[in-house]
Amino acid sequence: MSALEVSASRYSLTVDATQTFESLSDVAENESGDRLRDALAMALTAKVTYATVADRVVTSEDIRPGPGDSPDLTCMSCPAPWSIVKTLESAGFLTAQNVLVELTGDTYLSEGRSVTIINVVKPFTVVTVDYGFSSSERWTATDQSDAVPAGWYLLGEVREHFDTKAIACAVGMNELPDDVVAWLFELEGFGASTCLAGCSSCGSQWRAESGDWTFHPDGCDVGSWVYDDADDFHADTIACPECETGRVGFTVH
Ligand SMILES: [Zn+2]
Ligand SMILES: [Zn+2]
Known part of the structure; x- marks a missing residue:
């Protein structure tokens, strides 16, 4: 994608x-x-x-x-x-x-x-x-x-x-x-309705749909979280809710 x-x-x-x-x-x-x-x-x-x-x-x-x-x-x-x-x-x-x-x-x-x-x-x-x-x-x-x-x-x-x-x-x-x-x-890149989040350190991945800010685990055994509770915004990334030391970045499809 x-x-x-x-x-x-x-x-x-x-x-x-x-x-x-x-x-x-x-x-x-x-x-x-x-x-x-x-x-x-x-x-x-x-x-x-x-x-x-x-x-x-x-x-x-x-x-x-x-x-x-x-x-x-x-x-x-x-x-x-x-x-x-x-x-x-x-x-x-x-x-x-x-x-x-x-x-x-x-x-x-x-x-x-x-x-x-x-x-x-x-x-x-x-x-x-x-x-x-x-x-x-x-x-x-x-x-x-x-x-x-x-x-x-x-x-x-x-x-x-x-x-x-x-x-x-x-x-x-x-x-x-x-x-x-x-x-x-x-068309790839038209939808803008699915948001994927991933941590570069621990490899955890989450997914949110339809403009929603609640992220559910995507193929891995971690907890859900809500974007409102995210911490340490920096360069379009947040602190990883799972490992806390890694950074979570986002893609929209
Ligand atoms: Zn992490
Ligand atoms: Zn920073």
Whole structure:
């Protein structure tokens, strides 16, 4: 099993939620995924952005302030990736289905995370506009994303309490597994639901599941213990509850 780097301190025992998506990037198609990610990121960071069909050339006249937007330009002033996705869905560029939402409670994740299946049905591009309020009377299309091709994508977001925080991962999928969630949890390093603890001195091993902090012996004849009672936190290890002189380190799978 490939393990995630664990952060272990007095009040926390976690793995970085964003890091769990690396297992997905490793097996998916990243070229189209990067295009989707860049387009969404552009819509997130620029003040004014429009989405339009991929081969549309946007002129200054199209984005003249005042008379209202051209009907084939979708204005996106969205604070979060999820609202951008919903806006693109309403405009007919894609369909989106949220298939996984996890809060931190049942896992060892540092933050909640979510996964959305996206099917781009109409290739699109995102255009950012600078209306030059400060320096110029002139408005200009300042940047245009590469076209996001039609096809299946998985979008991973790191979030807390349904309040979207950031895009963690966007990948293209040449084919979609029948059960995407089951497939994801079979990827090494995605699960983040099992925590193994082991002492480098006495060799004792323990296991905890589903975000729980109670560690039970894992194939050896030692006692259980609770993380709350751990002592001497140092460099993501604790004093061994069994031999007391050794250090116990953690891995999450
Ligand atoms: Zn020990
Ligand atoms: Zn120390």
